[in-house]
Amino acid sequence: MPISGIWKKFFMAITGLFLCTFLVIHMLGNMQLLLNDGGLMFNVYAYKMTHNPLIKIVSYITYAGFLLHTLDGIMLARQNRQSRPVAYSYHKPGSGSTWASRNMISLGLLIFFFLIAHLAQFWYKYKFTSLSTINYEGVQIKDLYEVVSKAFSVWWIVVLYLLSLVALYFHLAHGFQSAFQTLSFRHPRYFKVLKALGIGFSVLIPLGFALQPIIVFLRANKIL
Numbered sequence: 001m002p003i004s005g006i007w008k009k010f011f012m013a014i015t016g017l018f019l020c021t022f023l024v025i026h027m028l029g030n031m032q033l034l035l036n037d038g039g040l041m042f043n044v045y046a047y048k049m050t051h052n053p054l055i056k057i058v059s060y061i062t063y064a065g066f067l068l069h070t071l072d073g074i075m076l077a078r079q080n081r082q083s084r085p086v087a088y089s090y091h092k093p094g095s096g097s098t099w100a101s102r103n104m105i106s107l108g109l110l111i112f113f114f115l116i117a118h119l120a121q122f123w124y125k126y127k128f129t130s131l132s133t134i135n136y137e138g139v140q141i142k143d144l145y146e147v148v149s150k151a152f153s154v155w156w157i158v159v160l161y162l163l164s165l166v167a168l169y170f171h172l173a174h175g176f177q178s179a180f181q182t183l184s185f186r187h188p189r190y191f192k193v194l195k196a197l198g199i200g201f202s203v204l205i206p207l208g209f210a211l212q213p214i215i216v217f218l219r220a221n222k223i224l
Helices: 003-034 040-051 053-082 104-128 144-151 155-182 188-220
Strands: 133-136 139-142
Touching (some): 003 040, 003 053, 003 188, 040 104, 040 133, 040 139, 040 144, 053 104, 104 155, 144 188
16 A cells, blocks of 8 residues: 555544544533433533533544544545445445445435434534523523434434434444554453454444434324
8 A cells, every 4th residue: 555545544443433432522521411400510511511621622623534534534545445446346344344334335324414403413513503592690502402302302303313323333344443453452361451442432322322213203293
């Protein structure tokens, strides 16, 4: 692999692990949605996240990380395709490859487009539109929970959200351990541990995110 390709893989690993950290923080923060308090603590959480200067800087870094990770993945896929310009008449995936590893770019693009829709549905409305407000300790804060509750009261939005989490699962299932391999964590002594951590991470993160629209849907439709 050309040096440029090695550096692209290294950058892909670093940005991927950084975004994994973001997923953990974002999932835990959004767990406020599961509290049966009418969305109060979720709204407080959203307010504090958007009014803390340090967190705002980290947010911009995260946006850049998502964009650069996606662009790097596209460039790597294009480079790999150009290195094999002649199409094979018959292709049989190697026994060591997985469906996720062969479809990482497609899964990544699905997640990227979901992210755009997600930002338009919640982040854009919170930042740039007029929303209802609630009073919290003498401060009027926007009621983002109302927006989330309305969106997740619609079954097909919840289904699309859950399908995107399936894509995230497969992307993480391969990407987590692949990132550590790229960073030369390949010794058999700890590779099995990293593989187990990767499987656990790829299950727990989508599962944590999935609970949120499901619980909100059940409450919004008076099922729970």
